[in-house]
Amino acid sequence: MNSTIGPDLDLSKAQKITAFIASVGVTVFARLFIGFLCDKIGPRKSYVYLLIFGAFAVMGSAFATTWEMYLVSRMAIGVIGASFVITQYHTSVMFAPNIVGIANATTAGWGNLGGGVTQAVMPLIAAGMLAFGFAESELSKWRPAMFVPAAIMFVVAFLYWKFTTDTPKGNLEDLPEEENSTEKKSSSSAFMEALKDKRVWILFAIYAGCFGMELFVNGRAATYYQVKFALNETTAGMVAALFGLMNLFARSMGGWLGDRFSKTGGLSGRVKWLVIVMFIEGIALTIFSQMDVLGVAIATMIVFSLFVQMAEGATYSVVPFINKKALGAVAGIVGAGGNVGAVLYAQFLLRSGSSLEDAFLYFGIIVSAIGLLGLGIKFSKEDEEAAVAEQKRLEELNTELRKKQAA
Template sequence: MKNLSKKATSIDLLSFKTPQMKAFHLSWIAFFLCFFGWFGIAPLMAVVREELDLTKTQIGNIIISSVAVTIVARLFIGWLLDKIGPRITYTYLLILGAIPVMLIGLSSSYESFLLFRLAIGAIGAAFVVTQYHTSVMFASNIVGTANATSAGWGNLGGGVTQIVMPLFFAMFVSLGFLDFQAWRFAMVIPGVLMVICGILYYKHTTDFPDGNMKDLYKSDAAFRKEKEGSKGSFKKALKDVRVWALFLIYGACFGIELTINNIAAIYYHDYFSLNLKTAGLIAGLFGIMNLFARSTGGYFGDKAGIKWGLKGRVWLLGAVLFLEGISLLVFSQMTVLSLAIGSMIVFSLLVQMAEGATYSVVPFINKKAIGTVSGIVGAGGNVGAVMAGFLFRSENLSYPDILWILGIAVTVISFTALAIKFTVKEEESAATELDFITESKAVLEPSFEMEK
């Protein structure tokens, strides 16, 4: 229980002093900015579509490109995290990822825009780093809440960008720039912020509560033995059916969120005849729910784990995903604007709760390969988005038709939670960890504590 004793057992929101809280705050801020850069162009697509004369099929290809490369990136980053740790990984991802974000303005054709959109998609791997870092910093009684909150506040960038990027665009227009110039300059802003965050991440975080991976490997014999003993865990994770069940499940929640982030603004613009700013504002409501919705899923995942063990976390996940599917079916049939907005908000709540509940399970699948498992499951979200993207390429299907099909798919996939089972030994190990936390006078029930 040596390593466990160094993990935080509560979240002190106003603290920036401990390694755990530095990692918590900088990881969600980093993911927020990556999400901002990743989907910064989405609310401006109506302008880009007009300038580059894009067809519906081409927009579908752009949607696919924005999430397709993230599949490979998340798998690679998950493996890399287990090798070099989150600090260096995030630093490089933020700084290198900022380059295509700032340079997409050089696009002058569909082909060049598609290539830049593809390159930008790699920064979606930031999610895996965020989940890894909070997983190794927080104890089992609070890890689901920590994971869900850091990811949820990061995902918030997807909602904020829907609102803010049209404002940046309007600002440049008001300064005298033409539309085709304004969207290009607007994309430079998130890129610059990513570079700044990369520098701060390198300077102010550590890989683990007690130091960086490279230093610990040299100075801590127990840590070195643990790392050497984890060899082969990558292949073991690949063979675990639970990992692939979570892969599908995450595709049915985060994959759907990515899809809605890509099409929400243009959906409201086309189907409800709204202007760019209004459509972006309404689309932003979907992402803004991340402020608390994903945290709620992680929080209840932790509570279910405390009360019913690891199987309780899985039961909650399956139930929330099933309700997500039903709510998407309802949203797809809404033709009145007020009802469409209301049903979208309910749908958004359940989507993000399912994401939080997923990553309240992930840290318990294989503790020797948390990065690998996080990467595989995270990649599932992008696979789901890519599959949905192919539907949006169809000239024969309307957006409401596609959303209905996706609702059916999510409902069916919710039953794959039945394949996620834990052995008696794994359940006992999780219970022992909770007992240790209790005996150490830690906070047993997940909660947010304001530092006094």
Template sequence: MSDPAGRPLPANSPLKKATRIRLFNFSTPQMRAFHMSWFAFFLCFFAWFGLAPLMAVVREEMSLTPDQIGWLMIGSVSVTIVARLMIGWLCDRIGPRLCYTGLLILGSLPVMGVGFAEDFKTLLAFRVAIGAIGASFVITQYHTSVMFASNVVGTANATTAGWGNLGGGVTQFVMPFVMTSVFMGAFGFSDYWGWRASMFLAGAVCFLTGVAYYFLTQDAPEGNLRELRAAGKLPPASSTNGTFVEACRDLRVWTLFVIYGACFGVELTINNIAALHFADNYGMGLKAAGLAAAAFGLMNLFARSLGGHIGDVLGGKNGLRGRVLWLFAALFAEGLALMLFSQMSALALAIPALILFSLFTQMSEGATFSVVPFINKKCLGSVAGIVGAGGNAGAVAAAFLFKTETAWWSTGLLILGGIVTCVSFLAFAVRFAPETEAAARREFEQARGEGARRELVGGLAPSPA
């Protein structure tokens, strides 16, 4: 590949990245990574929260107390903090392809194993282990960040993450359907075996997807990290040894850590409590409560993509500062919408308020990861891992608000909304040096110009999403 003047491009040139997104193109490594990464994350998210819409049945079978349910919520998201920190550094070292393959295959084991839980202790142990697959988010963001140029990287990151997060909404109504209509209805399973078989099926699909990821993707536009390093096109793996420490020393990384906790952490919390909230506070059945809860997660179909796309647009007009200002606005609106939802006493008002709250929550997530790729490109995986871990840290902190009777949850949501509103002002602490702003501007214009040139000559130029 050459630049617009006909000169050969270096191996790390941003122009080798895709400058557009063509959804129905599966022939390029960029778009295969795009589709495989969101689908893998979707399945991980589906399995991660597959037990949440079935908790009404599990609670009755095991006689779980509100305090025990609270610990299950905390356990499901706590181990992900450590997993995300580790997986980010591992992506820098061995690449996203091997990371995703290993995570899907190993992560499928506790998903299937949860069906063997007989009491609270074993259920909690499996629930904690399942949380490791939440690290899949970091791999997804890493893979699309190295495959797409700066003019569309926010949109690519947000779309793959948003469609992956969609699994948290889909599982709210699919898992009850699989349990009641497939395993109990068609196969005659009891409640006892119905929810267990449903979780085993979810784990088996994750395992098969891990195998597919190995054969269908590659680490970067030019190939896999091992081959590129062997050819001298990339620094050796040992060069990543100090990247995690370097990322930890950047205050902006920890600021985004807190900000992501205020949006993705809130989403994880709602995924855990929504079905029980609607069942207990609005008197809804298992399937109906699952459908109501799904309204929150299903907004990921477009809301997170919209947040990332707006970040790209404002980044093109106002530079990196434009991306940061958009992050503040989206997060501030999320906090106000959450407080509104917390005060809804009628179901007819609660559902629209939930959808509005979900819209701004997921746009905030997309806005966050339209900023992340520009913090420090030398340690992209470590930065993504730390910020991603912030989402789970926020979920763990929020879960302590709901370790009590569900009648108090509305007050807990009101408090959480106030916290999110205050956290939004931290976005102004994310600043970039003038030379970084100038470099980002040049890279953006270069990528946009390359995208137009490829379209003109009929080369690889995915069209807008």
């Protein structure tokens, strides 16, 4: 779509990059606010409100006629990226601790995959708009196309309102008065509690090293193959798409393995897995940057993609256990780390004058170093014992269910 929007609005390369940075940057603040909002009013209302806002933002972008209007619309659309925080909050509340890692990772991974599908489908929708006479010209066909995702968002908002609840026990307003008052009391100080916890900021940095890197590579991979291997635009795009394709299973695998590590190592086991996968991610990126043979470069990129997305899943297999009363705040701050990382990587590339090849090399070393910070994430003895007790209770419950089913 950018290949159509840019010429239609006569955007320069600098303006396109600025719009990207602004869109990703505003998501940082949106994720922080949405995390707080989830703790305050629950994930159900938060998601519905965000979807409705997003639908109007997407529709509004169709009326942009100047660079300034386009920039504002891109920033408004960037706010929708905060939906990730609500999803992670909601799955953390709804799923048991022994499977919360894979639950979080799967919803997030398929969300990222949806972004890739959107890039592939929207040009087809735009072409359809032109073919059926809803657009005046080839350049303006993107404008009516924007109403399609907006309509889908309205539908999803309705479905989310009607068929979901804040917790397994029901919506916050339906909980017993004592439970509801406890929730509200905790939410008032939850954000400050999260801000003071160094573990949150370690996870913030780690998420900048995995999801932030995914955002950066997604936006630069095609260019990398065009410049280094002289591929044409179409072929480079197809090769680069392999990077995002790993979201089909890699992020889920990272969360699932986090759950598996917790069975023998408790909460510390989840952290150890996160450190391992982050360290390997950095090494894989470093190796990828040095490959000069196309086939080998593609293979190492896929390995890197596997580990970067497993690291994302591993991160959010740890997040639910940092502070359960400040879950929204923790999820929001950590989620914002990914966008901060993407902005920093893009700024480095713009200002340093380094080639993409050198940038990938530097970033690979940095990611491995960031991964080692995870060793600073510690849990109290009480938290570890509580996690072990919960794991044992769930295993006993599963055993009883199997016996009943067998009988």
